[in-house]
Amino acid sequence: MQDKAMQGMSRARLERVEQFLDATYVASGKLPGALVQVWRRGEVVLNSVLGMADRERQTPLAEDSIFRIYSMTKPITSVAIMMLVEECKIALDDPVSKYIPSWENLGVYAGGYMESFQTRPAKRQMLVVDLLRHTSGLTYGFQQNSNVDAAYRKLKIADRTTEGTTLDDMVEQLSKLPLEFSPGEAWNYSVSTDVLGYLVGKVSGMPFETFVKQRILDPLGMVDTAFHVPEDKISRFCACYAVGVLGSKVVSQDRPTLQDDPRTSPYLKPPTLVSGGGGLVSTAADYLRFSRMLLQGGELDGVRLLGPKTLALMTANHLPGGQDIPRLSRSMFSEATYDGVGFGLGFATTVTPASTLMPGSAGDFFWGGAASTFFWVDPQEDLIGVFLTQLLPSSAFPVRRQLRTLVYSAITEPGPAARGRGA
Incomplete structure (x- = not known):
């Protein structure tokens, strides 16, 4: 029987995606549920909804289920700051201290602990572009890589669960801590995008x-x-789960409060600290709309947020020297760990597809969230993938890599840009 094609993709091979996710992850109990949508050439060619939104209550996952997208918030915040760049209200090469004067003389860690940090002068000031590409010298407390990380944990930097803490408070706290390195010297996943959220508020009024x-x-x-x-x-709203100690069974981490559950999720009321780095909740339909805007050069259904040249700038590799993340990284954690992947202004971008050892295209761009969510956009193939689940940490299973492999293997008609290049 001849395999039917949908928008240049094999129907039978697309069905493998659902079969694989169900057998390997959902039915086995590794993931509570999984929702995947694939968009190609103007339509959704795969829409798969598997498993549970809440295991304990036996609530099935639905197409309109709401997920914590964590760091998939970062591309949205990055679009916000780039909209202001287009309006010339802020520039990528502006010193951050132009908007946060208390940061003008931030030092670089040279020794000691939070109460007695020793610092040395930074080689240059932090620029707005450093925040977008994570070369700022800032960090995340969960990195557990240095005494600076420990200070972030102690002060609960960028922790939305801390009552009363605001973005202004976070910026003030950071003014008293050293940088991990001089801006531009390395790549380190960090609260940089939360600082961008602060700048959006400051600049936009x-x-x-x-x-x-x-x-x-x-x-x-x-x-x-x-x-x-x-x-x-x-x-x-989905429940969120976490892999237990040493990879033991998946346990409930954060569940919506209902009459039979007295626990309170921090997502059920507006936060005092609005996190541009990881604070949003969303649905597959919503994030697909955002991704389609990116695929189409900043416009969707007659609404233009950015110009196509700005999107081209955002999706180029901005890491110093054209390096990829693994070679420039000092981070203990990243949502992208592959060779051949650089970082643009808000998301990772594939620079050398062969080095990733995965099918893909030069210039595809992507990012993920802490609860294993993931999206990617491939302009060469006119392709978008959105994957939503709720399991911490995102490094628990190689599901993102497997998902990309399955989706690309379903392409039967390469896009015009890819056809002549084999990439």
Whole structure:
């Protein structure tokens, strides 16, 4: 029987995606549920919904389930700052201290602990572009790689669960801590994008969350994306799980509060610290709309957020010397760990497909979230993939790599740009 094709993709091979995810991850209990959408040549060619939104309550996952997208918030925040760059309200080569004067003389860690840090002068000031590409010298507390990381943990830097802490408070706390390295010297996954959220508010003259809603979410029709889950949508909000110690069984981490569960999820009310690095919740339909805007050069359904040249700039590799992440990284963690992958202005980008040892295209771009969510956009193939689940940490299983392999293996008609290059 001849295999039917959909938008240049094999129907039978696309069905492998669902079969693999179900057999390997959902039925086996490794993931509570999984939702994957694949878009190609103007339509959804795969829409698979598997497993549970809440295992304990036996709530099935649904197409409109709401997920914590964690670091998939970062591309949205990056688009926000680039909209302001287009309006010449801020520039990529502006010193960050132009907007945060207390950061003008941030030192670089040279020794000691939080109460007695020793520092040396930075070789240059931190620039706005350093925040976008994670070469700022900032870090994340969960890295557990240095005494600076330990200070972030102690102060709960960028922790949305800390009552009363705001973006202003976070910026003030960071002004008292040293950098891990001089800006531009290395790549380190960090709270940089949270600082970008602060800059969006500072430069636009409106709260960061208001800018995101009025300038991005509402125009794109992303009706279920927000920094908290309103009461009328709690029934659609997934529970979140985590892999136990030493890879033991998956355990409940954060569940929506209902009458039979007294625990309170921090996502059920507006946060005081609005995290541009990881604070949003969203749905597959919403994030696909955002991804389609990126694929189409900054425009969707007559709404233009960015110009195509700006998107081209964002998806180029901005790491110093054209290096890839593994060679420039000092980070203990990244949502991308592959050779041949650089970093643009808000997301990773494939520079050398052969070095990744995965099918893909030069110039495809992507990122993921802490609860194993993932998206990628491939302009050469007119292709988008959105994968949503709720399992911490994202490094627990190689599901992202496997998903990409399965989807690319279903392509039967390469895109025009890829056809002549074999990439």
